[in-house]
Structures are given as structure tokens and as C-alpha cells.
Amino acid sequence: MAKIRYYYDTETCQYEPVKISRSEYFTNIAGFTILATVLGFTFATIYRNYFPSTKEAELLKENQELVLKYEFLNKELEQTNTMLAVLQERDDNIYRSIFEADPIPMEIRKGGTGGTEKYKDLLDEKLKREDLIIATLQKIDNIKKQMYIQTKSYDELMKLAQQKSKMIASMPAIMPLANKDLQTFASGFGYRIHPIYKVAKMHTGCDLTAPHGSPIYASGDGVVLTAEFYGGYGNQVEIDHGFGYITKYAHLSAFKCKKGQRIKRGELIGYVGSTGTSVAPHLHYEVIKNGQKVDPVHYFFNDLSPQQYEEMINISSQNKQSLGG
DSSP states (O other): OOOOOEEEETTTTEEEEOOOOHHHHHHHHHHHHHHHHHHHHHHHHHHHHHSOOHHHHHHHHHHHHHHHHHHHHHHHHHHHHHHHHHHHHHIIIIIHHHTTOOOOOHHHHTOOOOOGGGGGGGSOTTOSOHHHHHHHHHHHHHHHHHHHHHHHHHHHHHHHHHHHHHHHHHSOOSOSSOOTTSTTEEEOSEEEEOTTTOSEEEEOSEEEEOOTTOEEEOSSSEEEEEEEEOGGGOEEEEEEEETTEEEEEEEEEEESOOTTOEEOTTOEEEEEBOOSSBSSSEEEEEEEETTEEEOGGGGOTTTOOHHHHHHHHHHHHHOOBOSBO
16 A cells, blocks of 8 residues: 655644645656666676676687687797798808808898788678787788798709709819829919920919829819810810819820710829920819919819818919929
């Protein structure tokens, strides 16, 4: 039963029942409804936060797992980037230095992979943290691009290594005569007194003495350019080693090779003689690098120890007369 409220009427000196107008009645109901709604929403929010439903609990757990997986993926990407940076540093500062190749410019290694628009089609419009996904996809694309460039660099280094091994085999790196005790070295590179003309002339090679008929060996792999008599050089052999190297062997008594023949380092190509402008059996030996005649002594490193090489340099500078040429 509803409670009836009264008020004291001073005119009638009696208690009269309180009458509520229709507008007040509806205002009271509206206020109560609003208050009840606010309190209900507040209690529902608090309950939902502290007592989630089974579905919400599963979604929350799934989100936490996704965050952990994302953090783990980011750590893996950072480790991959670090390893890739080490490979790039070795590539530029070690491997390419060995093969005398220019390092790959950093702007090429670190080149961009395009804007974020390329990833829009891959994403669901409902995703709220698409920025994290786009950032991860960009990192992966960047690593893939750098790895591709690195594999191409290794392909190039492989070719350089193959070429380098061929070049090393082709370089005139041994003495063309047996000379373990250095006794055959007679005259070096530079201005020397010509034994016949008795004037100082540029001696463009070195003279190695040996008995008539001593074997002469190719100082590097190559192809025979000439094997013929040639003026003051007498019987001479020229070998093209590639990579800008040519060697000349003069005053031979006989040939053991012919034009166009492929020669290996250490292979017999002729015999010591005294043909042409020569005063005694010896081998006049020259090294030509990129069209310029250079001191052959600098290419005897395969045969000599550091002490022997130093002694060879001294001998080369002491004798001021050649044996011909």
C-alpha cells in the first residue's frame, strides 16, 4: 500500500493529504529511471572488468598470446638484422678487400621497400593495430631485400674467387731457371753497360746464367705468343698469361713449345743458349705488365724466402753489365 504524505494546513488547522501534480509525478519517475540506468551501467562495467565472461576471458588470453608472439617475432627480426649486418661487414671489409672489389654502397643495401599502401590490401579494415602489422611486414620485406642483395654479392665474390685463383696461377711467380742458391743471377733490371756496344742501355729484364742446354720453364700459366728468332733477342719465346701479364725468354738454343700452345707454370719451354746479341750462354728474362716492362725480381716470390728475396734485390743492383739483349 502506497504511503500517503500529509501537510498541516494553517487555515483549516487540519492535516491535509499532499497532492502530487502529473508533471511532478513523471519527473520523479524519469529521475528514478535515469539514476537506475546510470547505476546499472556502472555496476555492469565494474562487473565486466573484474568478472569477464568466458568468451571475453578467451579473447583476453588470445590477445596476450598474440602480444607475446609479436614481441618474440620482433626479437627474431632484430637478431636476423644483426646477423645480416655482420655478414655485410665481412663482405665489404674482408672478402671484397681480398679480391680488390669495391664494397656495395650502403644506399643500395639499405634501399627502401616502398610505402605502406602496398600492404593495405592484405589487411582487414576491422583491425585496430594495423600499424604494428605494417611495421612488421616492412621489416620482413627489408630483410628479404638485403638478403637478396647479399646472395648476389656472394655470387659475384664466387666469380672473383674463381678468377683470382686463375690469375694467381697465371702470374709469372717463379724463376724460369733452377736457382736455389742464387748463383745464376748475373744482371738485373735498369741501366747496364751493354757487353757488345759498351754503352749504358736500359736493360729491360734480368740475365740468368746457366750452362748451354739448361732447361727453361714457364713462370706462369698462359698461351705461347711467339717461339721464333727475333733480332738481338735471338731465339725467343713470349707467353701471354692474361690479366695484363706477358713474359719473354730470350737467347734460347732450342724451343720446346710452339705458337698457340697452352702452357702451365713450371712446364719446359726451351733450353739456354747464346743466340742473338749475347756474349755467353744465359737466359734474358722479361716481365711485361699492362704494356710496361717491369723488374722481374719482384715476381720471384714463389721461389724465394724473405731473406733470399732481399739478397736477390742486392745482387740485382750490384752488377752494372748485362750479358746481351
